[in-house]
Amino acid sequence: MLQAEIKSLFKEDISILIKVPNSAKHYLCDCGEASLLTVKEVQSVSALFISHTHIDHFSNFDGIFRHQIGSGEKVVICGPKNIHRQIEARLKSYTWNLIDENAIEYEIREIVSEQEIKVYKIRPPHWNLELIKTQDFLFEDEYLNVSFAILDHKTDSIAYLFKEKDSVSFNENGSRFKKGKWISELKAAFERSENDKEIEIEGAVYQASELFHLLTLNEGCRLGVIMDHAADEGNYEKIKTVFENADRVYIETFYKDEDREFAKTNHHSYASASGSIMKACGVKEAIPVHFSRRYTEIDRLEIETAFYRAFGKD
Ligand SMILES: [Zn+2]
Numbered sequence: 665m666l667q668a669e670i671k672s673l674f675k676e677d678i679s680i681l682i683k684v685p686n687s688a689k690h691y692l693c694d695c696g697e698a699s700l701l702t703v704k705e706v707q708s709v710s711a712l713f714i715s716h717t718h719i720d721h722f723s724n725f726d727g728i729f730r731h732q733i734g735s736g737e738k739v740v741i742c743g744p745k746n747i748h749r750q751i752e753a754r755l756k757s758y759t760w761n762l763i764d765e766n767a768i769e770y771e772i773r774e775i776v777s778e779q780e781i782k783v784y785k786i787r788p789p790h791w792n793l794e795l796i797k798t799q800d801f802l803f804e805d806e807y808l809n810v811s812f813a814i815l816d817h818k819t820d821s822i823a824y825l826f827k828e829k830d831s832v833s834f835n836e837n838g839s840r841f842k843k844g845k846w847i848s849e850l851k852a853a854f855e856r857s858e859n860d861k862e863i864e865i866e867g868a869v870y871q872a873s874e875l876f877h878l879l880t881l882n883e884g885c886r887l888g889v890i891m892d893h894a895a896d897e898g899n900y901e902k903i904k905t906v907f908e909n910a911d912r913v914y915i916e917t918f919y920k921d922e923d924r925e926f927a928k929t930n931h932h933s934y935a936s937a938s939g940s941i942m943k944a945c946g947v948k949e950a951i952p953v954h955f956s957r958r959y960t961e962i963d964r965l966e967i968e969t970a971f972y973r974a975f976g977k978d
């Protein structure tokens with residue numbers, strides 16, 4: 665089960681850290697102020713997912729790379745159109761004469777459209793962008809893959825869905841055999857649908873499909889992060905396509921219902937609108953995030969109450 669932690673305090677902007685259980689790999693959604701984000705966590709971030717580059721989502725990018733440089737790792741950064749230029753500008757604004765070219769490598773994936781992702785490489789000390797290739801998917805590693813929707817916030821705002829890979833587990837109690845390397849062979853045969861694969865256990869040979877009942881397929885969880893977006897039908901169609909039946913979604917809920925006119929002017933969402941779209945998606949769990957900094961704790965409670973009433977789980 666993927667875990668997500670909000671790393672920003674109430675009056676701070678927004679940054680959400682996603683962790684994979686039993687793995688040291690983390691993924692960071694947006695780079696707003698994040699007092700709860702530790703240096704160790706930053707150093708474990710293998711990919712950054714930026715929704716858009718309004719200052720409240722991008723101001724702490726310097727704080728992030730401050731702790732990544734020197735790791736020698738490759739770190740992926742996904743973001744909207746022009747993200748590569750904005751990263752380049754930020755990196756080039758410092759002096760790097762003491763930094764080695766192998767100190768880090770950023771791979772930037774610019775989301776041009778649903779089907780077109782441009783991949784760039786950028787490294788110290790000169791930080792010159794190099795276009796590597798164009799691909800039709802955003803992100804996949806050994807633990808998860810990431811799909812997205814390009815929402816409208818008077819600029820592109822990318823909403824990300826993290827889909828944990830399905831896993832296969834062995835039912836130890838249902839087995840009369842001794843454990844051994846045959847279990848991993850059986851799992852591999854199951855994953856590749858090789859029903860006829862021969863599996864040897866304690867000197868006897870079995871057909872893989874005869875043993876599949878010893879395995880259970882665990883469906884990976886689907887976790888979403890939807891940042892700033894206008895509360896309108898165009899965005900809702902896209903949100904429904906990507907986030908339908910997701911297990912848990914964090915969604916921007918910048919305004920109280922009584923301030924919905926501000927939401928409209930600023931291409932943002934408000935409490936009952938965010939709750940309703942989560943209900944329409946059939947999301948199992950929804951969490952409102954990223955409230956206007958003008959609000960007090962009491963306003964926040966008001967937002968949450970209206971959100972969960974609209975979501976249908978108050
Ligand atoms: Zn914004």
Ligand SMILES: [Zn+2]
Binds near residue numbers: 718721892954
């Ligand atoms: Zn924002």
